[in-house]
Amino acid sequence: MRRRSLRAGVWLPPAIAFAGLVGAWQLYAIHHPYVLPRLSAIKMQLSSHPGLFTRNAWTTLEEALVGGFAGMGIAFVLALVMFYVRVIERALLPLAVVLNVTPLVAIAPALVVAFGFGMTPKYVIAALIVFFPFLVNALTGLRDVDPEALDLVATLHASRAEVLWRLRLPSSLPYLFAAARICVPLSLVGAVVAEFVAAGDAKGLGTLIVTAASLGDLGTVYAAVVVLAALGVALFGAVVALQRLVLGRYAPAVGMGRK
């Protein structure tokens, strides 16, 4: 498996695509400096103000992680409550759907008014954006248990808590990780959106983008975008690594010729 991932057939196509994109970008930027900054300008911004980008990246990352994990935690607890109390699921799931289809950008200004320009509205928005996908996946995961395994523990008179701990939680883990792969990068979106709306705070990569864009400083804008992309990749990679570590138990430790 590992050896195969080192093969040229695997890394060469994306590498060529990336090189092509960089070349096209550079060609276009030379002739249209007000549409795209040159790559060298982006690089210069990053290398001449490392402190600026690091500081703002930390702020955005903190908003995304605190808000995102709070949102996922609350969604999970609510999924448990909904699972065990059907009435609550019937009452609240339609509301959650409405919340999900309402564009979050539309609610964000109201949240800023309500919670001020500090970190709170950013946490709230990051939490809201991950809430629904995590809730739905957690609910599905809690339900998706081998029915014959449920029969088996029923004949042993296992308690609800035992069934939850021994069967439902482990069975739902693949769903929770699938949700986290969506939600963790999504929380970054929530944090940046919140910063766009509450730009007065003068912190975070979103704020940096808005400020730089109003000054026509495309080099800084794209430098911030590059940092955000790197954050997104790092967060996604961390979730995938953790998933491999935890869910490795679900598959054979040594390959049996199966994927």
Add this chain to the structure above:
Amino acid sequence: MAIDFRGLHKSFGRGSEVVKVLDGVDLSIRRGQFVTVIGPSGCGKTTLLRLAAGLVRPDAGTVKVFGAPVSTATEAKRIGFVPQAPALLPWRSVLDNVLLPLQVNRKAPSPESPPDAVALLTALGLGDALNRRPRELSGGMQQRVAIARAFVFDPTVLLMDEPFAAVDELTRESLRHALLEIWQASGKTVLFVTHSVAEAVALSDAVVVMSAATHGVQRVLPIDLPRPRDEYVETTPEFLALERELRLELRKGSRQAASSTHTADSP
């Protein structure tokens, strides 16, 4: 009586779509007996087993396990259940899957001389697979794990729902003998549902033939072959005669079912 079914009635569905499954079933299974239930699809044999396991409640009638309601038996962990599919947890090793029954409902009285999980698995030919994951095992080996899991907490009654239905004929035979070997010394009462005539005769002290026409017991055929039985029993004239008798009984049942559907359909 180890298991006692009295006047059992059970239907599924509602309104115009009610399907009658059991209609007045009386059956008693003595302690230590190995009893097989056989019959065509829809005769209610699996429902009968699920009633004894407490997974289904009867519409009328009672099921008693050693004189007490089923719920008393499950609370005390006296019922070992082997479902159709092995139902192993993919995130647990073979050994941890077998230990699962010991980890739930710890309030139940623990067995006096609990069988050792490793010894059980070794006796079933899985001594080298203790730390493997279920997915690494063949279907037959997975079913052996499920059998070990049913024996590990030393229940007095074993309920097995077509446990060998999903494996090929050769694996089936070796599973059959593996089961007989660990059951023979255990003194457990077994209720075993199957589709296979040979399996029923090879395993049982008595075969209960159920009918899809009457939704009840058609006949109880005693199997007086000597024990312990090995694979050579299956080539003896006595075995073949019993197998033939059972086949004829089943054929009689399906003819009745065909004619009764016919009369039910005609106005």
